[in-house]
Amino acid sequence: MKIDDKILNAAIDMIAKKGYKGATTKEIAEKASVSEMTLFRHFGSKKKILEAAVDRYYYSIQMKELFEQKVTWELDKDLLMVAETYHNLMKKNKNVIKIAIQEGSRVKGLLEQVNKHPRQLKELLINYFEEMNRRGLVVDSEYELQAMNFLYMSYGHFISRSFVSGESITSIAEDNIITGGVKVFVENLTPERSKAVMQ
Amino acid sequence: MKIDDKILNAAIDMIAKKGYKGATTKEIAEKASVSEMTLFRHFGSKKKILEAAVDRYYYSIQMKELFEQKVTWELDKDLLMVAETYHNLMKKNKNVIKIAIQEGSRVKGLLEQVNKHPRQLKELLINYFEEMNRRGLVVDSEYELQAMNFLYMSYGHFISRSFVSGESITSIAEDNIITGGVKVFVENLTPERSKAVMQ
DNA sequence: AGCTATAGTTAGTACTAACTAACAGAAGTC
DNA sequence: GACTTCTGTTAGTTAGTACTAACTATAGCT
Structure with missing residues (x-):
């Protein structure tokens, strides 16, 4: 090195x-x-x-390209992929994220840097939901709202575990929390008719 | 003063x-x-x-008593109440929460203090879901998992808005995000037969 | 009025942190 | 082998910070 x-x-x-x-x-x-x-x-x-x-x-990736490579147009798989990608990205950037919370606006370019991924992910999810809706695989909804809450869930999970509570609040494994969280949104966004088919 | x-x-x-x-x-x-x-x-x-x-x-409240006073046994109202209570609590304790992230274990008693509410809320939600399930108003599910993801969503929302991104990622108002997030979990936990009734 | 308790003021101490200067040694290049 | 470039070392400067000491001023209570 x-x-x-x-x-x-x-x-x-x-x-x-x-x-x-x-x-x-x-x-x-x-x-x-x-x-x-x-x-x-x-x-x-x-x-x-x-x-x-x-x-x-600050480890940075082009979300859009990665997503386009991996997308399957199956809601559960795609959302899980996004959640896992986001989580891994935050893990890699853990220290910088912590510094961003601490020093925030005192370091020039820091907040912009750290906000880049969430912003990309939000847009990406909105576009994805819209396309899935056209294909009849996602219900009508306010997609930005859904995207934000999905991302907040991942973010909250990461911050809580990494910086304040560790394993001390729940003993459920990280992966199970992620898949569980994805399930909630999948259930919520899947049209009724597709649900029957899937079951 | x-x-x-x-x-x-x-x-x-x-x-x-x-x-x-x-x-x-x-x-x-x-x-x-x-x-x-x-x-x-x-x-x-x-x-x-x-x-x-x-x-x-550190502004601290007895969740359990407050909850018992306000509970209506209607999933949407109760979850919204929990989400709003939690959010307001975090707002009041904003500074201490930030210090907890920054200084963490270097200040004795700090992490315990800050983890108290989430822990209480988790237990409270689990008990609530179980009781609602007995009443036939909530589907079978892994309640701890649901509770954790619900809390993580609130937490992530609060941290992101308060400490790193402000309004710069989404322009959706705070309240709308909260009600939207609640809706996702309500939809997810409500049994099919009750849904029809509600509609 | 006199006592007590508490806050302000000023000067100072001990320490630490960021940063500099100057010199010495090691490795690579021609 | 001389030259250059880079790193280590040591000693020192400067500024700021937590904290102390000693004295003064004030306000309430009896």
Whole structure:
């Protein structure tokens, strides 16, 4: 791993754990196994380290393309795929997401970065529901509302488990919660006539 | 307002905004309109201020009693009531919830405090679903799973709106999202025969 | 009026964190 | 082998922060 990467990884880790002010350059240097001087030589200041980290280390994907590859036009499978993709994406970006909650508008570009995926997912779901409706596989509904609540459910699950309650509120496994949540929306959006067929 | 209260309010505010390390005793004193000395005379140290604030200023209610008073045994009304109660509770405790995400286990008693309501709500919902099931008003299902996803949906909505995206992802009003989310679960849990009756 | 309790003020201490300067050593390139 | 580039090391500067000490001022109570 290159030295820049070691520094940025260590920085994201420590800042997510202790907050921007709470994480010291000394700690970051130690965690990255480089000397403190090297941080400053590479990035100039602590603030710039964080900015570079957010910019380069937010794992980002093109939802639309991925979705188009994987879509099956079966509501349960597709929603599960979206939920799992979103969940995995948040896991990969866990530290940056935490920093976004903590530092929010104090780091330029951070909120935009973090809001990118939800925004993409919302649009993607709306379009998907509309197409499914044309095919007679999804009932008439307010799709943006449905999409938002679906995403909020995933988001709440992730945040709660990752940052505040862990396993301490429910012992149900992560995967079961996700499939259970998907089921609720599938049930809700599937037309009556298709339900009979499916059963 | 008493001087202790002014200090604790100011402290919660500043620490939620800037993090524990980021909020200085000087700022807290200014915001509380008292001298910095008064902070230390009243609470001894910065850490003790936060602990006192979390201890005294986490607005807490007895869910069970409130619920028993308000329950109507109509699924849609009851779930809406729970969702609104939960949402309002989180709004009141917004700052403490943010501090819990940020400082987590570094402040003793904090996570326990913040996890109390979700835990209560989970149990309450499970019992409610079971009773509704006995009355033939809710289908057989995994009630803990349903309860968790219902709560995660509310939680995700609150966190997203309050701390990271604001209104920037959807323009749908808060209340509409809540009622929409409730509808999904109502639809999902209502037995077929009751649906016909209701329509 | 005098006592008590409490808040404000000012000055100061001890410590820590971000950041700099200057030098020394190691590795690769020509 | 000299030159360049990069990293480590050490020592130090500067600024800010939690916290203390000692004195002053004020307001309520008797």
